[in-house]
Structures are given as C-alpha cells and as structure tokens.
Amino acid sequence: MNVTIIALSFFAMLAMMLLGLPIAVSMVVVGIVGGIGAYGAPFMDSIAPVIWGVQNDNLLTCVPLFVLLGELLLRSGIADRMYVALSAWLGGLPGGLLHTNIGSCALFAATSGSSVATAATIGTVALPSLQKRGYPMRASLGSLAAGGTLGILIPPSVNMIVYGSLTNNSIGKLFIAGIIPGLLLTACFMLWIYGSNVGNANAVKEPPLSMAQKLHTLTFLVPPFVVFGIVMGSLYFGIATATESAALGVIVALFFVWQMGKLNWEVLRTCFIATARVSGMILLIIMAAFILNLTISLTGVADAMTKWVTGLGLSATALILALIVFYLILGMFMDVLSMQVATIPITYPIVTAVGVDPIWYGIFIVLMCEMGMITPPVGMNLFVVHGIRPDKGGIEDAIWGALPYAVIMILFTLLMMAWPSMVTWLPGKMA
Secondary structure: OHHHHHHHHHHHHHHHHHOOOOHHHHHHHHHHHHHHHHHOHHHHHHHHHHHHHHHOOHHHHHHHHHHHHHHHHHHOOHHHHHHHHHHHHHOOOOOOHHHHHHHHHHHHHOOOOOHHHHHHHHHHHHHHHHHHOOOOHHHHHHHHHHHHHHHHOOOOOHHHHHHHHHHOOOHHHHHHHOHHHHHHHHHHHHHHHHHHHOOOOOOOOOOOOOHHHHHHHHHHHHHHHHHHHHHHHHHHOOOOOHHHHHHHHHHHHHHHHHHOOOOOHHHHHHHHHHHHHHHHHHHHHHHHHHHHHHHHHHHOHHHHHHHHHHHOOOOHHHHHHHHHHHHHHHOOOOOHHHHHHHHHHHHHHHHHHOOOOHHHHHHHHHHHHHHHHOOOOOOHHHHHHHHOOOOOOOOHHHHHHHHHHHHHHHHHHHHHHHOOHHHHHHHHOOO
C-alpha cells in the first residue's frame, strides 16, 4: 500500500514540475501528502526536526560561498581576461576560437559551481567575436552549450554538493573525483573540434601571435589558477573542509578583485544579491528534498525497490546501462536539480546494493545531468546560449550544434564504466 501511494506521488510530482510549479513546492507537497497518506497526521511531527537539521547543517554553508566565488570572478572582469589569454594560445588550432570556448568554460567551471553561469558568462564574452570573425553560429552555440556543462563536473560544483548532502558522502572526495573526468571530457570536446576542422579549407582559425604576446597574456590566467589551486589543494591535502576551502577561495578572489581596482560597494552589492537569490533557491530545494526523503525512508519504498531490482539478478553494468537510458529520457523533460532530488533517493540505495562505488556514482549522476543540460526540449544551456546570440536565428542551431557533444558524453560514460579508476584513483590518494 505504501509503495502504491509513493509511486502515485512520484508521478504527481513529475506532473507538477512539468506544469511549471517550483521544484521545492512540488517536492514538499508530494512529501507531505505521501507521508500523511501512509502515516496520517502524526507524520507532520517528523517534519520540523528535518527542516531544522538541514538549515543548521554546516556542510551546506559552502553553497553560498562557492556561488559568491563565481560571482566575484564574473563581475570583476577576470572571466573576460581569461578568454583573451586562452584565445591567444588556442586560437591557432583548427577550429580557432571554438577551442577557446571549451577551454574558457573548463577554466571558469573550476571557479564557479554552475553550468548556466558558465555558459552565460563565456557566451556573452565569446559570441560577438565569433560572429564578427565568421565562425558558423551552429558550431559556436554548440561548443558554448556543451562547454557550459563542464561547470557541474569540474569542481567546485553545486550539484556535487547536492548529491553529497542527499547521500551523506564526502563532498571533498566528490570534488577531487571530478578533476580527472572533467579534464578528460574537456580534451574529448577539443579533439572533436580539432578532428571536425582539420583538413577543412573553410575552417576558421585565428592568425598566429608571437611568443612574447602569448606570454604576456599568461598573467590573465593567474587568478583562476590560483583560486582553483588553493580550493582543491586545501581539500586534497586535508588542510580544509569543503566549507573552509570555499571561504579560502572567496578571500583569494576578493584579493584579485581588489588588485584589479574593481573592489567597490556596487560590485559587492551585486554579487551579494545574486548569491542570496541563487543560494536561497538551492537550499530551499535541498530542504524540500529531505522532506521527500523522510517520506521515502519511513514508508520503506527505497528498501522495497532495492530488493525488487536486486531480485532481478541484474549486474552492476546492466543496471548502469539502464540508468543511462532512464536519465537520457528524463533529462529531456526535467532540469538538473529536479532530476537529482527526485531520483537520487531511489536510485542510490539500488546501485550501492549491487556494489557500485558511491563516489563513482556521484560523478555518473553529474554526467547524466550534463546531458540533460543540452538535450531538448528543456536543455537549459541551449536556451541560455540561444538567448545571448547576436543574430536572429532559431534555437535549432544550438540543438544541432550540441548534438555531437551529447554523443561524446554517452561514449565517455561508457569509458568511465570500463575504467572506473579514472574517478576513484585520485580520491583514494587524498590525505
């Protein structure tokens, strides 16, 4: 009976999300209605301690800190200078500034936890130059939409924080685990651009610069590399927790903003307001997810589904392949946070029961969410890059431009299945 109630509640939640209700509202309604349907009015007495516990969790303090870190680097102009530097070094390759799009997204992702912010920031800087230099708009939009997805794979990542808080896994280990897959996926994207442009007489590339000019631009890369090194280094060597490393990153970012002469009240006010809005939304969704998790745990749905799936005799490989198809379809209709909070409480116990490493599964979930960012009709990054394009073309340019990168992500996920130590090796070396 409980399983039936929760199953109906789950489909009701998906329906409410598709109708446009806020994610948090949908989950709270389903969590409360499902809990009352299974246990009656006494269920309400269990909600207050859950809300209090979530809002007083020190671990979640890193959410606003990482959001603020990205805002500081965006508003100070560091992202613009970073694009100029990478264009000097990568622009001469076949594909030209398309490589710079991917490289800049990867580097900005290393200081910002948001895919949408990465795509919007680099897209705003890049698209006018790309159009002026005659780059195909379809290829330009596709590289920016796909490059933006690196924002949730290359740490720090808000989505990894959400996964860690929902499953009680180390956020520090998740961050470190995302480094090698993030860099390899970046390389795969750039290899695709190189391979599709090399030998093409019509391919656009930038005129070569002297070594002196290239070396001069390296100073523009110092801030993001230093911030990333301090945040990840303090985590890897066990010097700081995720929250403490985020605070260190903010302090270093404030120093670079001050050094550039951009540290004033107007910049801080803009950063603080944007941080409060984004963090409030994320923390409200996490709170709603914990209420839904309470209902799922008290009714025993997760245990029942785990027993049912394990009873089918599926291997870990077969189960992960099935989940790839499941998330690929789900990503066409739901945004990233909705996918995470609606499915992780159910799928996590199942995959861990068949022996899948929880840290590996966290990176897998992030990759599936990445694909959701560039699969129509609800791919957020597609709408972001289409919204800032300087001409009047249709969104189909962004969709077709991003399609090869979605295929690369699927192939990369299969590689990650065949070579799991790509994810687990570096966290295993942490202090």
